[in-house]
Amino acid sequence: MTEKVTRHIVLASTSPRRQELIRMLGIPFEVMPSGADEDTPADWKPGRVVETLALRKAEAVRDELGHNTKGSVIVGSDTVVVLDGDILGKPRNKQEAVTMLNRLQGQKHQVYTGVACIDTESGTSDIRHRVTSVWMKPLNKDEIQHYVATGEPMDKAGAYGIQGLGAVMVEGIEGDYFNVVGLPLSLLADMLSVLGIRVLGPSQ
Numbered sequence: 001m002t003e004k005v006t007r008h009i010v011l012a013s014t015s016p017r018r019q020e021l022i023r024m025l026g027i028p029f030e031v032m033p034s035g036a037d038e039d040t041p042a043d044w045k046p047g048r049v050v051e052t053l054a055l056r057k058a059e060a061v062r063d064e065l066g067h068n069t070k071g072s073v074i075v076g077s078d079t080v081v082v083l084d085g086d087i088l089g090k091p092r093n094k095q096e097a098v099t100m101l102n103r104l105q106g107q108k109h110q111v112y113t114g115v116a117c118i119d120t121e122s123g124t125s126d127i128r129h130r131v132t133s134v135w136m137k138p139l140n141k142d143e144i145q146h147y148v149a150t151g152e153p154m155d156k157a158g159a160y161g162i163q164g165l166g167a168v169m170v171e172g173i174e175g176d177y178f179n180v181v182g183l184p185l186s187l188l189a190d191m192l193s194v195l196g197i198r199v200l201g202p203s204q
């Protein structure tokens with residue numbers, strides 16, 4: 001049988017969800033947490049923010065690996081929620097989670113995820129992002145309090161997780177579901193394919 005993947009893939013992430021998602025591609029990978037600084041200027045548009053942070057995460061792992069990159073492909077990713085042009089990241093505390101959900105309930109918003117692939121063999125980077133629209137149901141204060149008390153919102157952009165209990169708050173989406181959860185698999189597969197890693201067939 002032809003070996004499907006010949007490149008060493010490193011996911012630059014601390015997110016257990018991103019690990020679960022990339023595992024779905026059925027290709028071997030390694031995980032290295034990335035401690036990149038996540039501050040960006042307030043006037044940057046969401047696409048620029050998620051692409052820059054995805055690249056920063058991948059670059060931090062590349063720099064840590066130093067000369068030991070073994071011709072790896074390093075994948076970084078970043079997700080934000082956007083409402084009326086405002087960027088909502090992960091809530092810093094429960095009060096901030098309540099405030100975010102009060103704003104998002106009953107509204108259509110966008111989820112932006114950036115993906116960066118660094119090819120350490122050629123030294124090139126490919127950076128792209130995807131946008132998914134999400135419609136959230138109207139929620140009352142008690143429902144929001146109950147949801148925040150579960151703790152689910154705390155490590156998620158926009159203070160909700162569509163893949164968890166948050167699923168009951170979402171009326172519908174337009175675009176890639178996996179982009180909302182934090183790693184757009186179809187976009188990532190396209191980017192890996194450019195590097196000769198074909199998840200649906202033998203590599204070249």
Ligand SMILES: Cc1cn([C@H]2C[C@H](O)[C@@H](COP(=O)(O)OP(=O)(O)OP(=O)(O)O)O2)c(=O)[nH]c1=O
Pocket residue numbers: 012013014015017018034057077078079080081090111155156157158160161162163166180181182
């Ligand atoms: C909107 C939404 C976001 N999220 C998550 C995806 C991301 O993990 C998180 C946004 O934070 P990020 O800063 O993108 O990522 P992270 O800190 O979790 O992990 P990493 O180490 O890779 O930087 O929000 C969900 O899991 N479900 C959702 O429905």
